Amino acid sequence: MALVTAATILLGTLGLRFSRTTSDFYVASRSAGRLSNASAIGGEYLSAASFLGVAGLVLAYGVDMLWYPVGWTAGYLVLLTLVAAPLRRSGAYTLPDFAEVRLESLPVRRLASAFVILISWLYLIPQLQGAGLTLQVIAGAPEWVGIVLVGVVVLLNVLSGGMRSITFVQAFQYWLKLTALFVPLLFLLAAWRGNEPDAGRAALHDPNWLLPLQSQPHALYLTYSIIAATFLGTMGLPHVVLRFYTNPDGTAARRTTLLVLCLLGFFYLMPALYGVLGRMYASDLARSGRFDTVVLVLPGRLLGEGADLLGALLAAGAFAAFLSTSSGLTVAVAGVVSQDILGGRIRGVRAFRIATALGVAVALLLALASRVISVASTVGWAFAIAASTFCPLLILGIWWPRLTGVGAAAGLVVGGLASGTAVALTMIDAGRGGWLGALLTEPAAWSVPLAFATMIVGSLLSAHRVPANVARTMVRLHTPESLDVDRGSWHPERRVSPS
Amino acid sequence: MTQSPPRRVRITSPRTGVRRSHPVVVAHEINEQTQLGEVYMRSLVRSQLRLAVVVLTTLGLFVAGLPLAFHFAPSLAEIEVMGIPVPWLVLGFVVYPAFVCIGWVYVRHAERNESRFAELAEVSPDPIDKRYRE
Numbered sequence: 001m002a003l004v005t006a007a008t009i010l011l012g013t014l015g016l017r018f019s020r021t022t023s024d025f026y027v028a029s030r031s032a033g034r035l036s037n038a039s040a041i042g043g044e045y046l047s048a049a050s051f052l053g054v055a056g057l058v059l060a061y062g063v064d065m066l067w068y069p070v071g072w073t074a075g076y077l078v079l080l081t082l083v084a085a086p087l088r089r090s091g092a093y094t095l096p097d098f099a100e101v102r103l104e105s106l107p108v109r110r111l112a113s114a115f116v117i118l119i120s121w122l123y124l125i126p127q128l129q130g131a132g133l134t135l136q137v138i139a140g141a142p143e144w145v146g147i148v149l150v151g152v153v154v155l156l157n158v159l160s161g162g163m164r165s166i167t168f169v170q171a172f173q174y175w176l177k178l179t180a181l182f183v184p185l186l187f188l189l190a191a192w193r194g195n196e197p198d199a200g201r202a203a204l205h206d207p208n209w210l211l212p213l214q215s216q217p218h219a220l221y222l223t224y225s226i227i228a229a230t231f232l233g234t235m236g237l238p239h240v241v242l243r244f245y246t247n248p249d250g251t252a253a254r255r256t257t258l259l260v261l262c263l264l265g266f267f268y269l270m271p272a273l274y275g276v277l278g279r280m281y282a283s284d285l286a287r288s289g290r291f292d293t294v295v296l297v298l299p300g301r302l303l304g305e306g307a308d309l310l311g312a313l314l315a316a317g318a319f320a321a322f323l324s325t326s327s328g329l330t331v332a333v334a335g336v337v338s339q340d341i342l343g344g345r346i347r348g349v350r351a352f353r354i355a356t357a358l359g360v361a362v363a364l365l366l367a368l369a370s371r372v373i374s375v376a377s378t379v380g381w382a383f384a385i386a387a388s389t390f391c392p393l394l395i396l397g398i399w400w401p402r403l404t405g406v407g408a409a410a411g412l413v414v415g416g417l418a419s420g421t422a423v424a425l426t427m428i429d430a431g432r433g434g435w436l437g438a439l440l441t442e443p444a445a446w447s448v449p450l451a452f453a454t455m456i457v458g459s460l461l462s463a464h465r466v467p468a469n470v471a472r473t474m475v476r477l478h479t480p481e482s483l484d485v486d487r488g489s490w491h492p493e494r495r496v497s498p499s
Numbered sequence: 500m501t502q503s504p505p506r507r508v509r510i511t512s513p514r515t516g517v518r519r520s521h522p523v524v525v526a527h528e529i530n531e532q533t534q535l536g537e538v539y540m541r542s543l544v545r546s547q548l549r550l551a552v553v554v555l556t557t558l559g560l561f562v563a564g565l566p567l568a569f570h571f572a573p574s575l576a577e578i579e580v581m582g583i584p585v586p587w588l589v590l591g592f593v594v595y596p597a598f599v600c601i602g603w604v605y606v607r608h609a610e611r612n613e614s615r616f617a618e619l620a621e622v623s624p625d626p627i628d629k630r631y632r633e
Binding site: 063066067070073074076077078080081082085210211212213220223224227231251254255257258261262264265266268269272273399471472474475478479480482483484485486 | 547567569570576591599
């Protein structure tokens with residue numbers, strides 16, 4: 001584990017030598033190779049929720065929870081078909097940039113910035129708390145130690161190298177996570193060899209766990225809500241979107257996304273197996289509510305004393321997950337804060353550094369203050385909010401020329417308030433049980449259509465306020481780069497200051 | 500698209516059948532936002548959108564239809580292949596290569612749409628067409 005931290009910092013510092021301009025910091029000057037770029041996307045995306053959370057949820061709730069990894073992968077397929085190439089061609093660095101270039105409206109830009117920050121922080125909390133949990137399991141340290149440790153490492157890393165170093169670091173993290181899950185799995189399967197203890201076999205054949213739609217009331221609704229949040233939320237995650245600008249052009253963005261689909265698909269074969277093994281050997285974790293630790297606990301349960309090395313490898317992978325996702329989110333938050341909040345007064349690299357420190361500090365405080373909920377469900381809420389805000393903004397913005405700034409703003413507010421309120425109520429444990437509880441814990445199935453409807457109706461009602469240059473913007477978003485046409489002059493680094 | 504009405508362009512060149520010395524004519528129409536340029540743009544956007552909708556419908560039927568299938572035909576979920584229940588097999592394994600295949604088909608078609616559009620846009624419009632518009 002110390003090794004990962006050391007390697008992350010090392011790679012981060014190496015990147016410092018290359019980073020020169022603001023553009024370097026934001027998007028690594030778009031010079032990363034395809035496999036390293038795809039690995040970096042995968043490395044950043046596979047968070048604590050994928051590494052620890054999925055196995056834990058599968059252990060506790062069974063087959064229905066497989067929809068999380070399925071949806072997190074399918075989200076990239078949706079992103080590939082509807083968003084990848086046009087988003088890259090838009091030339092924007094961040095989601096607020098996209099809002100500005102397409103809608104030509106500063107208020108919408110600011111609204112988008114607010115949601116980027118909100119979603120990033122919500123996503124950062126479980127990463128940091130997962131680190132606390134991991135360090136508690138493997139070293140018996142109090143929870144805050146892991147939280148602060150990851151926070152500080154991420155801060156140093158992002159401060160020293162910006163996005164360029166992060167691309168190297170993230171690519172490395174994907175392969176590290178893959179190895180960290182794969183090698184112990186081989187040993188675990190060899191130790192199991194089809195002979196589980198009788199109690200494990202009984203736990204496995206519990207129909208509520210084994211069969212779909214049995215694990216909880218309103219399972220059909222909850223499943224579809226998970227599908228809506230994950231399939232549509234991926235495209236709206238700030239750290240995912242930021243990574244797309246590192247592709248040289250729209251065609252490359254598509255091919256990279258396809259490669260990401262391969263990498264994710266391969267990775268997600270494994271957490272489910274950990275969950276099933278956990279059901280056989282560690283089903284007590286479900287009862288005690290500490291199911292997020294199953295991946296870390298399993299080597300000890302199956303292999304006894306000789307498993308220390310495998311446990312260390314798994315912990316290293318888990319830390320790779322916390323560090324990589326947190327770094328990506330921090331870059332996203334810092335980009336938005338430095339451009340849209342500090343942009344008027346402080347500029348360039350200095351603004352980016354101040355914004356980074358600010359972003360990490362707030363996330364640390366939130367992670368220390370809030371109670372630990374399941375890692376995967378907290379991440380699931382970030383997906384639900386992203387699906388209810390940025391998904392309609394991107395899809396309608398790219399494919400529907402009649403989307404107006406007014407409509408987009410209304411949709412962002414309505415979708416964000418609806419999903420955000422539902423999440424907040426669930427976090428403080430209000431409205432539990434029954435239909436209302438189901439609607440609040442997984443809001444995406446109703447909040448996403450609501451956001452779409454609001455954007456469409458709002459745009460039709462304000463049809464006279466269609467952005468002036470929308471035709472040029474459509475050319476910019478959709479024509480291949482090989483074609484020599486006028487795409488307008490907007491550039492994220494030459495934009496008018498928002499203040 | 501609700502900008503000032505696109506400027507009308509009268510084509511007066513008598514050199515029908517003669518290839519222009521600067522071949523980027525449709526690109527010019529797109530730049531000037533003429534009706535012809537808009538028709539080209541709309542056809543590109545529509546062909547890409549149609550492709551995306553077809554791909555996502557496939558995804559929707561194949562994957563998003565599963566919970567409904569398990570809901571209305573619970574016996575489906577109890578079938579086992581090689582000792583593994585079908586829902587586990589599908590959601591734990593089969594979907595991932597399927598996603599990659601769907602994605603690969605999409606990328607191929609999307610690139611083909613674009614190269615067709617680029618070919619169209621980089622040569623001058625058909626001379627007959629031009630006469631037609633005069």
